[in-house]
Amino acid sequence: MANEVEKRALASYLEEHNLKHTRQRDAILDVFLSVTGHVTSEDLYQRVRAEHPQIGYTTVYRTMRLLCDAGLAQEQSFDGLARYEVSHAHHDHLICLRCGKIIEFECEMIEATQNEIAGRYGFRVLRHRHELYGHCVDCQKD
Amino acid sequence: MANEVEKRALASYLEEHNLKHTRQRDAILDVFLSVTGHVTSEDLYQRVRAEHPQIGYTTVYRTMRLLCDAGLAQEQSFDGLARYEVSHAHHDHLICLRCGKIIEFECEMIEATQNEIAGRYGFRVLRHRHELYGHCVDCQKD
DNA sequence: AACGAAATTGAATGTGATTTTCAATTTCAG
DNA sequence: CTGAAATTGAAAATCACATTCAATTTCGTT
Ligand SMILES: [Mn+2]
Ligand SMILES: [Mn+2]
Ligand SMILES: [Zn+2]
Ligand SMILES: [Zn+2]
Numbered sequence: 001m002a003n004e005v006e007k008r009a010l011a012s013y014l015e016e017h018n019l020k021h022t023r024q025r026d027a028i029l030d031v032f033l034s035v036t037g038h039v040t041s042e043d044l045y046q047r048v049r050a051e052h053p054q055i056g057y058t059t060v061y062r063t064m065r066l067l068c069d070a071g072l073a074q075e076q077s078f079d080g081l082a083r084y085e086v087s088h089a090h091h092d093h094l095i096c097l098r099c100g101k102i103i104e105f106e107c108e109m110i111e112a113t114q115n116e117i118a119g120r121y122g123f124r125v126l127r128h129r130h131e132l133y134g135h136c137v138d139c140q141k142d
Numbered sequence: 143m144a145n146e147v148e149k150r151a152l153a154s155y156l157e158e159h160n161l162k163h164t165r166q167r168d169a170i171l172d173v174f175l176s177v178t179g180h181v182t183s184e185d186l187y188q189r190v191r192a193e194h195p196q197i198g199y200t201t202v203y204r205t206m207r208l209l210c211d212a213g214l215a216q217e218q219s220f221d222g223l224a225r226y227e228v229s230h231a232h233h234d235h236l237i238c239l240r241c242g243k244i245i246e247f248e249c250e251m252i253e254a255t256q257n258e259i260a261g262r263y264g265f266r267v268l269r270h271r272h273e274l275y276g277h278c279v280d281c282q283k284d
Numbered sequence: 285a286a287c288g289a290a291a292t293t294g295a296a297t298g299t300g301a302t303t304t305t306c307a308a309t310t311t312c313a314g
Numbered sequence: 315c316t317g318a319a320a321t322t323g324a325a326a327a328t329c330a331c332a333t334t335c336a337a338t339t340t341c342g343t344t
Contacts, residue, residue, distance in 0.1 A: 020291055020340050041331085056294040061331080080222050081330080094265050105259050110252050114274055117247050122279030123236050130272045132256055137264030162311050162320055183302080198323040203302075222330095223301080 003033045006072055013070035027052050028063040029072070038076060038083040038093075038102050078102075078131060092130040098139035145175045148214055155212035169194050170205040171214070180218060180225040180235075180244050220244075220273060234271070238278035245278070 010029055014021050031048045032039070039047075045060045064084050067073035073084045078095050090111075094103040110130070118125045152171055156163050173190045174181070181189075187202045206226050209215035218225045220237050232253075236245040252272070260267045 018291085022292065022340075024293075054294090058294055058296095058332090059292085062292090077222070080219065094260060094263060094267075096265075097268065103263050103265065107255060107259060110255055113249060113252055114272070117249060118236060118274055118276065121236060121245055122282070123238075123245065123274070123276055124282055125236075125274045125276040126239065127276070128272070128274045130256070130270070132260055132265070132267045132270045134260065134265055134267040134269070140264070140266055160320085164311075164321065166322075196323090200303090200323055200325095201321085204321090 003030060006033055009072060010067070010070060013066075019066075024052075024055050024059050025063055025066070027055065028060055029067065032064070032067065032073065032084065033086060038078075038085045040081060040083050044084065077129075079133070092132075094132045094134070094136075096136035096139055097133055098135055101136050101138075103136070145172060148175055151214060152209070152212060155208075161208075166194075166197050166201050167205050167208070169197065170202055171209065174206070174209065174215065174226065175228060180220075180227045182223060182225050186226065219271075221275070234273065236274045236276070236278075238281055239275055240277055240281035243278045243280075 006029060007026065010025065011021060013019075014025075028044075028048055031051065032044060035044070035047065041057070041061050041064060044064065045057045048055050048060050064073060064075070068075050068084070072087055074087050076083045076085060076093070078093065089106070091104040091106040092110075094105060096102075114128065114130075115125060148171060149168065152167065153163060155161075156167075170186075170190055173193065174186060177186070177189065183199070183203050183206060186206065187199045190197050190202050206215060206217070210217050210226070214229055215226045216229050218227060218235070220235065231248070233246040233248040234252075236247060238244075256270065256272075257267060
């Protein structure tokens with residue numbers, strides 16, 4: 001069986017929070033983990049539905065929130081549309097406006113500099129978004 | 143009469159684009175220019191309505207889009223809520239999640255670094271957003 | 285295995301910001 | 315003035331997201 005680590009993490013989270021271990025939650029986690037990249041709720045719902053036609057959109061939506069709370073998923077929001085990705089180290093994004101391709105980047109210097117700037121104003125940063133929108137190398141051929 | 147420069151800029155834009163110079167557009171521009179900071183459509187509509195009760199929300203909304211197209215306004219979108227500010231040099235934002243205060247910042251090093259990163263991927267950046275969300279100095283007292 | 289309190293599900297509905305529709309009105313070139 | 319074209323604004327549509335609630339499922343306890 002695949003995704004054993006993540007399934008145990010979900011089980012632990014559910015137990016600790018007096019939540020129930022349902023087959024829908026397991027199924028949605030499996031489908032989510034099978035997707036690489038940044039997926040919308042609707043997109044994920046379609047993929048879940050292909051395998052489990054009885055699972056509703058609302059359950060997918062709520063389960064993704066649960067997976068975020070459990071630390072297994074991260075919600076991003078590019079230009080107002082929510083997307084989920086499998087949790088991994090902090091990073092920001094380059095987004096192609098033509099083909100939708102998403103490239104991840106990370107830069108310690110930018111992170112340090114933005115924290116220094118916030119510090120000048122006595123501001124405590126809780127989260128941030130840094131997104132670069134444009135055209136990827138393949139989409140510049142037109 | 144105030145805002146002469148901006149009014150002429152609007153008039154030029156309207157003429158160049160075969161659009162009409164209406165009293166609503168003038169009135170909304172005046173109210174918009176009288177506000178400092180980052181205002182939502184609804185907020186701006188309320189301010190317009192105080193002086194011009196006959197002007198509808200839709201006209202305010204459409205006029206703000208027009209002012210953006212004309213380069214007089216800039217639309218920002220913090221956590222999914224659109225806000226307008228008077229156009230000025232590029233900058234990014236610190237946003238207090240408690241009181242809503244918005245602080246502007248600019249950092250050439252960050253701008254240069256992000257362009258360098260995009261360059262590594264052959265990516266052409268058309269626009270970007272860099273927003274730091276947290277608590278301002280006044281809101282850390284709780 | 286059965287019970288029952290509590291959580292979950294999912295279809296339907298609500299929400300809220302934004303965007304579009306369309307008939308009436310206004311603008312402005314000729 | 316005239317009339318074609320643009321604009322207005324109330325109403326309705328859209329869209330993603332969020333909530334409701336009756337029916338179902340889970341799971342600790344018998
Ligand atoms: Mn990512
Ligand atoms: Mn600003
Ligand atoms: Zn592309
Ligand atoms: Zn504050």
